[in-house]
Amino acid sequence: MNFSQINLLLLSGFGKTCSLFFLTLIFALPLGLVVMFGLICPFKPLRWLTRTVVWIIRGTPLMLQLFVVFYVPGMLFHTNLFVGTSGRFQAALVAFVINYSCYFAEIYRGGVESIPRGQYEAAQVLGLSRVETFFRVVLMQVVKRILAPMSNEVITLVKDTSLARVIAVAEIFYINEVRILSKAIIWPLFYIGVFFLLFVGALTLLFNYAEKKLSYYKL
Amino acid sequence: MAILEVKNLRKHFGGNEVLKGVDFSLEKGNVLSIIGSSGGGKTTLLRCLNFLEKADEGDIFVNGECVYHAEAGMKKPVVSPKAQRSMGLVFQQFNLFPQYSVMDNLMLAPKLQAKRLPADARESAQEILARAEALLARVGLSEKANAYPCELSGGQCQRVAIARALMLQPEILCFDEPTSALDPELTGEVLRVIRSLKNSERTMIIVTHEMEFARNVSDKVIFMADGVIEEMGTPEEIFDHPKSEKTAAFLSHRAF
Numbered sequence: 001m002n003f004s005q006i007n008l009l010l011l012s013g014f015g016k017t018c019s020l021f022f023l024t025l026i027f028a029l030p031l032g033l034v035v036m037f038g039l040i041c042p043f044k045p046l047r048w049l050t051r052t053v054v055w056i057i058r059g060t061p062l063m064l065q066l067f068v069v070f071y072v073p074g075m076l077f078h079t080n081l082f083v084g085t086s087g088r089f090q091a092a093l094v095a096f097v098i099n100y101s102c103y104f105a106e107i108y109r110g111g112v113e114s115i116p117r118g119q120y121e122a123a124q125v126l127g128l129s130r131v132e133t134f135f136r137v138v139l140m141q142v143v144k145r146i147l148a149p150m151s152n153e154v155i156t157l158v159k160d161t162s163l164a165r166v167i168a169v170a171e172i173f174y175i176n177e178v179r180i181l182s183k184a185i186i187w188p189l190f191y192i193g194v195f196f197l198l199f200v201g202a203l204t205l206l207f208n209y210a211e212k213k214l215s216y217y218k219l
Numbered sequence: 220m221a222i223l224e225v226k227n228l229r230k231h232f233g234g235n236e237v238l239k240g241v242d243f244s245l246e247k248g249n250v251l252s253i254i255g256s257s258g259g260g261k262t263t264l265l266r267c268l269n270f271l272e273k274a275d276e277g278d279i280f281v282n283g284e285c286v287y288h289a290e291a292g293m294k295k296p297v298v299s300p301k302a303q304r305s306m307g308l309v310f311q312q313f314n315l316f317p318q319y320s321v322m323d324n325l326m327l328a329p330k331l332q333a334k335r336l337p338a339d340a341r342e343s344a345q346e347i348l349a350r351a352e353a354l355l356a357r358v359g360l361s362e363k364a365n366a367y368p369c370e371l372s373g374g375q376c377q378r379v380a381i382a383r384a385l386m387l388q389p390e391i392l393c394f395d396e397p398t399s400a401l402d403p404e405l406t407g408e409v410l411r412v413i414r415s416l417k418n419s420e421r422t423m424i425i426v427t428h429e430m431e432f433a434r435n436v437s438d439k440v441i442f443m444a445d446g447v448i449e450e451m452g453t454p455e456e457i458f459d460h461p462k463s464e465k466t467a468a469f470l471s472h473r474a475f
């Protein structure tokens with residue numbers, strides 16, 4: 001295998017890693033909000049159901065969840081929900097989205113509950129509806145409050161994508177192990193390390209920028 | 220006819236009876252001060268009047284119309300849709316929205332309110348802006364229109380909060396210890412603003428520990444103790460010739 005072949009292989013792995021990362025964010029960020037509403041719902045059965053789900057998801061390894069999502073539907077319904085290469089990727093995406101929604105939901109909940117009651121009361125006295133209060137008064141304050149824990153979680157996601165290899169999603173580590181390392185070529189490991197450093201570095205800059213953007217007011 | 224009539228208002232928290240039947244009425248354009256020692260139920264009364272707490276029993280009439288009705292055995296109180304809009308409240312802790320500029324704090328609620336009306340009946344953005352500017356000038360903060368709450372002093376925050384409440388033109392504007400969170404030197408500017416708001420059209424209820432202010436600005440004073448109105452009357456009656464011993468004792472503890 002020559003240098004450019006290896007590069008192409010690695011690149012396709014990076015591609016998979018990146019799309020898993022971004023697609024997970026795109027779905028999990030809003031789904032986390034839905035889960036959060038379940039967590040703080042005044043209707044008790046729904047609240048307990050959501051809490052139980054979050055407990056299970058946060059209490060079991062993501063790796064186990066990947067296996068469950070990939071294999072269990074097939075075992076139960078005797079049809080393959082996730083077929084072929086794209087099926088493996090979809091299964092991984094579903095597992096990641098469920099897992100990260102639960103973590104995001106807990107972060108959102110912490111943010112929402114840290115907003116002083118006075119803000120809600122001021123909004124009520126000013127005649128704002130509940131929906132208006134959430135979107136016009138609470139949300140931006142929550143965003144500011146959760147930026148730091150969210151940056152942690154998002155950075156963890158970058159590295160968690162490598163778990164997708166356990167159901168043979170051709171992300172960077174899988175490609176490297178199966179197609180490159182198996183031929184006793186070591187150097188791409190460093191290459192991969194640098195990729196993750198740059199990726200996380202870019203995210204860090206992005207979060208710093210967002211923090212600056214929101215620093216025009218204090219809570 | 221009284222603009223506000225409160226009948227037999229009762230409220231308890233668990234086993235703690237905080238309001239034990241409060242009755243009073245208020246004429247349009249009058250200023251009512253509520254004084255009393257800590258824990259007497261003044262804040263709870265104001266919160267019930269603004270529907271932040273639901274009174275267990277009692278009626279609230281605004282302009283002769285019942286806006287709140289609750290009685291024992293009812294599952295939920297009857298609250299008229301007009302209820303919230305007829306009352307305004309200024310908090311001890313201001314509760315400005317930190318992410319909005321002073322101007323946006325003033326305009327947020329009126330803009331949302333306008334949106335709910337049909338297009339031809341709603342107040343235009345320019346009209347809202349003009350009213351906000353006028354009110355900011357009124358509380359002496361025109362030059363702070365684009366500042367954020369974190370850039371203001373406590374006294375300035377409270378003046379913004381007052382302007383914000385006035386934007387909605389409530390029938391009755393309530394203040395819960397508007398100067399208690401302020402340094403003594405900032406108290407004066409807020410009290411001056413409140414005093415300047417007094418006119419024949421504006422009805423206000425002020426819970427305060429500033430006795431001198433209460434005496435000068437009020438048309439009517441209520442002394443509350445242990446969840447009941449212990450004494451009610453003109454400032455002269457309450458401050459100079461208190462009938463109740465509790466009132467006299469409370470006032471004598473205050474050096475003024």
Ligand SMILES: Nc1ncnc2c1ncn2[C@@H]1O[C@H](COP(=O)(O)OP(=O)(O)OP(=O)(O)O)[C@@H](O)[C@H]1O
Nearest residue numbers: 232233235237255256257258259260261262263264
């Ligand atoms: N949300 C609540 N839950 C339980 N008890 C409450 C609640 N709010 C007030 N109370 C109780 O009600 C009583 C009256 O409180 P309130 O705040 O109305 O008094 P206050 O006259 O405003 O006192 P202060 O002058 O200190 O502000 C107190 O005993 C207080 O502990």
Ligand SMILES: [Mg+2]
Nearest residue numbers: 261262263396
């Ligand atoms: Mg109080």
